[in-house]
Structures are given as C-alpha cells and as structure tokens.
Amino acid sequence: MAATGVSTNQSVALKRTLNFGLQLLGALLIIVLVPIAFGMQWRNFEPLLDGITLRFLLFGVVATVVVSLVAIILSLPLATGLALGRLSPIAAVRWPSIAIVEVVRSLPLLLVIFYVNLRFPLIDKLENLKLGNPDSFFGIELDRLLSRGALAVAIALTVYTAAVNAELLRSGINSLDRGQTEAARSLGLTYWQTMRLVILPQAFQRILAPLIAQFTILVKDTSLGSIIGFVELQRRAVILYQRDFNPMEALFVVALIYFAVNYLLGLTSKLVERKRPSVHVTVPEF
Amino acid sequence: MEVTDNMAAVEPLKHTLGEPIIAMEHVVKRFGKLVALSDVSLEVRKGEVLMIVGPSGSGKSTLLRCINHLEVPDGGKVIIDGIDLTAGRTNINKVREEVGMVFQGFELFPNLTVIENVCLAQRVVRKRSKAEAQGIAMDLLKKVGIPEKANNHPAQLSGGQQQRVAIARALAMQPKIMLFDEPTSALDPEMIKEVLDVMLDLAREGMTMVVVSHEMGFARAASNRVIFMDHGSIVEMNEPNELFNNPQHERTKLFLSKILSH
Numbered sequence: 136m137a138a139t140g141v142s143t144n145q146s147v148a149l150k151r152t153l154n155f156g157l158q159l160l161g162a163l164l165i166i167v168l169v170p171i172a173f174g175m176q177w178r179n180f181e182p183l184l185d186g187i188t189l190r191f192l193l194f195g196v197v198a199t200v201v202v203s204l205v206a207i208i209l210s211l212p213l214a215t216g217l218a219l220g221r222l223s224p225i226a227a228v229r230w231p232s233i234a235i236v237e238v239v240r241s242l243p244l245l246l247v248i249f250y251v252n253l254r255f256p257l258i259d260k261l262e263n264l265k266l267g268n269p270d271s272f273f274g275i276e277l278d279r280l281l282s283r284g285a286l287a288v289a290i291a292l293t294v295y296t297a298a299v300n301a302e303l304l305r306s307g308i309n310s311l312d313r314g315q316t317e318a319a320r321s322l323g324l325t326y327w328q329t330m331r332l333v334i335l336p337q338a339f340q341r342i343l344a345p346l347i348a349q350f351t352i353l354v355k356d357t358s359l360g361s362i363i364g365f366v367e368l369q370r371r372a373v374i375l376y377q378r379d380f381n382p383m384e385a386l387f388v389v390a391l392i393y394f395a396v397n398y399l400l401g402l403t404s405k406l407v408e409r410k411r412p413s414v415h416v417t418v419p420e421f
Numbered sequence: 422m423e424v425t426d427n428m429a430a431v432e433p434l435k436h437t438l439g440e441p442i443i444a445m446e447h448v449v450k451r452f453g454k455l456v457a458l459s460d461v462s463l464e465v466r467k468g469e470v471l472m473i474v475g476p477s478g479s480g481k482s483t484l485l486r487c488i489n490h491l492e493v494p495d496g497g498k499v500i501i502d503g504i505d506l507t508a509g510r511t512n513i514n515k516v517r518e519e520v521g522m523v524f525q526g527f528e529l530f531p532n533l534t535v536i537e538n539v540c541l542a543q544r545v546v547r548k549r550s551k552a553e554a555q556g557i558a559m560d561l562l563k564k565v566g567i568p569e570k571a572n573n574h575p576a577q578l579s580g581g582q583q584q585r586v587a588i589a590r591a592l593a594m595q596p597k598i599m600l601f602d603e604p605t606s607a608l609d610p611e612m613i614k615e616v617l618d619v620m621l622d623l624a625r626e627g628m629t630m631v632v633v634s635h636e637m638g639f640a641r642a643a644s645n646r647v648i649f650m651d652h653g654s655i656v657e658m659n660e661p662n663e664l665f666n667n668p669q670h671e672r673t674k675l676f677l678s679k680i681l682s683h
Contacts, residue, residue, distance in 0.1 A: 317491050318528035318587075322542035322594060323518035332541060336532045 170387060179381035183388055188375060194276045195368035196392055202285055202367065203354045206292035210300060210353075213293065217301035219330065222308060232301075239298035245359050247295055252287035252363045284365030288357055296353050303345055307338035347404035351397040358393075368392060438645070439467030442502050442598060442629055443488060449496035450483050450653075457483040458494070459653040467597075468627040472640045472661065475650035476676060481633045484650065485600050488631060489520040502597060518546055521591030525603040527583040529575035529590070535562070536571040539590045547594065554593075561589035565619050581612025585619055592623075599623065601632040635680055637665060649673045 169175075182188065220232030239247065266281060267274030279285065311334060319329040339346070361370035368389055376385040443465035450458040457480045465471050473481040486492040487499055490506050490513045499506040501516050529538050539558035543549045549557070562568040565585035567578075575583055584604055591599060601620065605613040617639050624630060624643040632644070640647050640661045647664045649657040649672075657664060657673045665681070668674045 312526065312528065314524055314526050314528040315530065318522070318524060318530070321489055321491065321517055321520070321522040322590070323514050323546040324542060325514055328545050332545065333530050333532075337530075340532065
C-alpha cells in the first residue's frame with residue numbers, strides 16, 4: 136500500500152511538472168508562431184520597447200486592473216443582494232430584484248456603458264474633478280483613472296456583472312440542501328446570520344469557478360471603455376499604432392498582456408480552491 | 422413479538438415528569454390540498470420522552486417541525502414553555518434557542534470543522550466567548566464519544582459520528598427540548614446503536630425529547646409514551662409496551678405487523 140502510495144504521489148508530481156511544461160511550451164509557440172503566421176515584423180515591435188511607450192502601456196494595465204478590481208469588488212455585495220432579493224418571500228423585495236436582474240442581463244453591455252456615460256447621477260459631479268497635476272505624468276494618469284469614461288465603465292460593469300452573478304449565486308444557493316437552512320434556523324440563528332455564516336460561504340464555494348470566469352469576462356470588457364474615451368489598455372494600443380503604424384504588433388503585445396492578467400486571475404481561483412478543498416467530492420487527478 | 426432491538430439489554434426508565442412544556446391544540450397544517458396535520462392536540466411534559474411512529478406521509482415529521490416552527494401551522498395553537506408560537510409577534514428565534522433539533526440527514530455545516538459546527542450558534546446566538554464555547558463543545562464531543570474528531574471536517578466522519586456531532590451541536594445551546602427527526606434512518610445498521618446510546622443517555626438525564634423514529638428497542642427502553650399517527654391524525658397513544666404488544670386500532674395493528682414481522 137505504502138509503495139503504491141509513494142509511486143502515485145510521484146506520478147502526480149510528474150504529471151504536474153509535465154503539464155506545466157506543456158503549457159509553457161504552448162505559450163512560447165504562440166508567442167513565436169502567431170507573429171510569423173500573421174507576418175508581423177520585428178522592426179514594428181521596436182517602437183513599443185522604448186521606455187516612455189512601455190510606461191504608457193504599463194499605466195494602461197494599471198487603468199484596466201484598477202477599474203476591473205473596483206467593479207469586481209463592488210459587484211459582489213450587489214450580486215449577493217440581488218440573489219437574496221430574488222429568493223426573498225417578500226414580494227416587494229423579490230419583484231424589483233427580478234426586474235433589475237432580467238433587464239440588465241438582457242441588454243448589450245455596450246448599451247449599458249453608453250447609457251451610464253450619458254447620464255448617471257454621480258458621473259456629472261465627478262467628471263471634472265481634475266485632482267492630478269496636469270504638468271506631471273502621474274497627474275495625467277490619475278486624471279485618466281478618474282475620468283468620466285473610467286467611472287462609466289466601472290459603474291456599468293459593476294451593475295452588469297452583479298446581475299449576471301446574482302443568477303449564478305442564486306443557483307448556488309438553490310443547490311444547497313434546504314436542511315442546511317433549517318439546521319441553522321433551528322439553532323436560533325437569524326435569517327441574516329444563517330445566510331452570512333452557513334449558506335453564502337457554501338454557495339460561493341460551489342460557484343467559484345464560473346464566478347472567476349465571469350470576472351475574466353469583466354476584465355476583457357473594460358476594453359469597451361476605449362469607445363467612450365477611457366484610456367485603458369486597448370485604447371492605448373490604438374493610440375500607439377496610430378503613431379507607429381504597427382497595428383498587428385501593438386495589438387499582439389496588448390493581447391499578451393490581457394492574457395497574462397486573466398491567467399493570473401484564473402490562478403487565484405485555483406489557489407482559493409486548493410486552500411479550501413471541496414469537502415463533498417474528491418476529484419481524481421488525471 | 423420479534424423486535425429489531427438495538428436496546429435489548431437496557432432497563433426501561435421511570436421518569437418523574439414535570440409541568441407540560443409543549444402544548445399543541447387543534448393544530449392543522451396543509452400543503453396545498455394535502456392535509457398533513459388535521460386537528461392534532463398533544464401535550465408533552467418536562468422530562469418526557471415521546472416517540473412518534475407511523476407510515477411515511479402520516480404527518481409525524483410535520484408535527485415535529487411545527488414544534489420549532491420550521492413548519493408554520495395553518496390553524497390551532499403551539500405553545501412552547503409558556504410562549505405561544507402561533508400568536509403573531511412571538512420571537513421565533515428565542516424559542517428555537519430552547520429547542521434543539523436533530524435531522525435525518527445530519528445537516529452539519531460542511532464548510533466548518535466539527536468543533537466550529539458545535540461552537541457556531543453558541544458564539545453568535547448565545548454570545549459566548551470563544552474559549553467558553555470551545556470548552557463546552559469539547560465537553561459535549563467527549564460526551565458523544567468523538568473528541569478526537571474536533572478538528573476534522575464533517576465529510577471525514579462516518580454517518581454515525583456525524584449524527585453524534587449534530588446532537589452535540591444542538592445540546593451546546595443547552596436546550597430545554599430536543600427534537601429528533603428520524604435520527605437513525607440514514608445510518609448503516611452498525612452505526613445506529615452508537616447514536617441511540619447517546620440519545621438514551623440524554624433521556625436518562627431527564628431531557629424532554631420528541632422522537633420520530635421506528636426504533637422499537639429505543640421506544641421500549643427510553644420513551645414514556647408512543648404516538649401512532651396516520652393520515653395526519655393521532656390514531657393511538659400509549660405506553661410503549663402497551664402500544665406495541667396490545668394495539669387497540671386496526672391501523673396500528675396493521676402498521677406494527679408490517680414493521681415488526683421481520
């Protein structure tokens with residue numbers, strides 16, 4: 136028994152190493168083969184490598200990541216509220232929740248972004264905040280981060296993602312045994328204590344993978360902000376290739392950056408899952 | 422009469438019963454058109470162990486669940502320890518703190534360890550300090566015989582162990598009444614006894630218990646009265662030996678002949 140145990144552990148470790156190696160190889164192949172296949176040229180990459188341009192791109196990453204994080208963090212409580220609202224026995228709470236979720240989910244995100252950008256109570260007040268020193272590089276970047284476009288994208292993505300995740304969370308809650316709620320309530324816990332301490336932790340654990348998937352969609356969708364003047368990563372690629380006439384190369388670099396950001400985001404889901412292993416099922420390693 | 426007897430060697434208990442602590446008066450519960458409870462009246466006294474038997478769908482679980490308001494009766498009164506649950510503005514959570522419940526499916530919280538399961542309600546409902554809650558939890562885990570599993574997750578325990586943790590979790594609130602909804606039905610035969618032993622200890626200590634179960638051995642060893650239910654009504658109520666050996670109603674005879682004939 137012990138011998139087979141050790142050998143399985145070794146083979147699991149071997150498989151993991153092999154798996155990682157294959158992924159790395161795949162990534163390298165893409166980085167080398169795609170530029171060749173699309174006829175990109177090295178001299179067109181060169182203008183992207185200069186210091187000021189790299190800094191410009193780096194702050195594009197910062198803008199994209201900050202707006203994404205804000206939307207992710209704000210969407211979580213909103214999604215929870217909408218999911219619980221939709222499950223509420225009180226009609227005056229349930230129907231507005233259903234209405235918000237269904238309407239927002241069925242609209243194109245771009246339309247929501249346009250709409251928020253045109254008129255949203257807070258946006259007009261925050262528009263010309265101009266906190267940053269316009270003469271310094273950081274001042275300019277700060278104002279770009281606090282621009283109307285950035286705010287509109289953050290708000291639209293918050294609402295949109297909350298509506299989508301509300302349904303995800305609702306299915307997670309519904310997948311739990313009703314006995315869990317009954318057990319908690321029979322111990323004297325209130326509705327809110329039951330949700331906070333017993334139901335929601337389990338529901339979030341169950342939907343973790345699709346939840347993170349929705350967040351990677353959110354990160355990608357920040358690029359829609361480029362249309363309304365939010366100078367994020369995608370917009371910066373466009374600005375750069377209009378300067379250097381190298382759209383293939385500029386977009387390829389930005390594509391790699393998006394991939395890297397979302398790959399890291401995907402890793403966090405694996406980390407959280409490994410930290411809190413599912414106690415119901417042990418998934419065999421293949 | 423042949424009995425599936427997990428408690429054969431145990432002497433029947435003689436309780437001194439106290440004041441009535443559960444009173445149900447003309448309780449009615451419907452699920453749509455189905456009448457789950459029709460005009461059920463019942464009194465349970467302090468320290469009494471009441472067993473409820475009956476075919477599936479007879480309303481025995483519904484009756485039990487009306488006691489801690491997991492089911493809201495459509496009519497009649499449920500009075501627990503002097504508090505009328507059916508009188509509108511009652512704080513149901515206050516009553517639930519005094520009524521422990523054990524479920525067929527254990528319903529331990531899988532995201533928490535065993536000791537966290539036992540501590541949770543103590544901390545948030547009883548507002549005990551962490552040290553105090555853990556002390557009480559460990560005492561109870563010792564009492565149910567599995568202190569070594571304190572830091573395991575429920576999924577790492579056998580069914581019998583999980584059910585004993587569930588009992589410890591309910592007891593940690595120091596309830597006045599314990600409700601058991603088919604506590605051994607989901608267990609393998611060899612685990613039933615370990616759960617019944619814990620329940621028997623509780624009965625000996627004078628805990629008021631209402632038990633939905635077909636464990637006839639436990640009924641004989643620990644219960645003061647047995648109720649036979651059918652179609653949402655109490656058909657017959659008697660001391661366990663009387664009811665099992667000398668049933669008065671045809672439906673009771675038929676039911677007992679089915680469950681005791683193996």
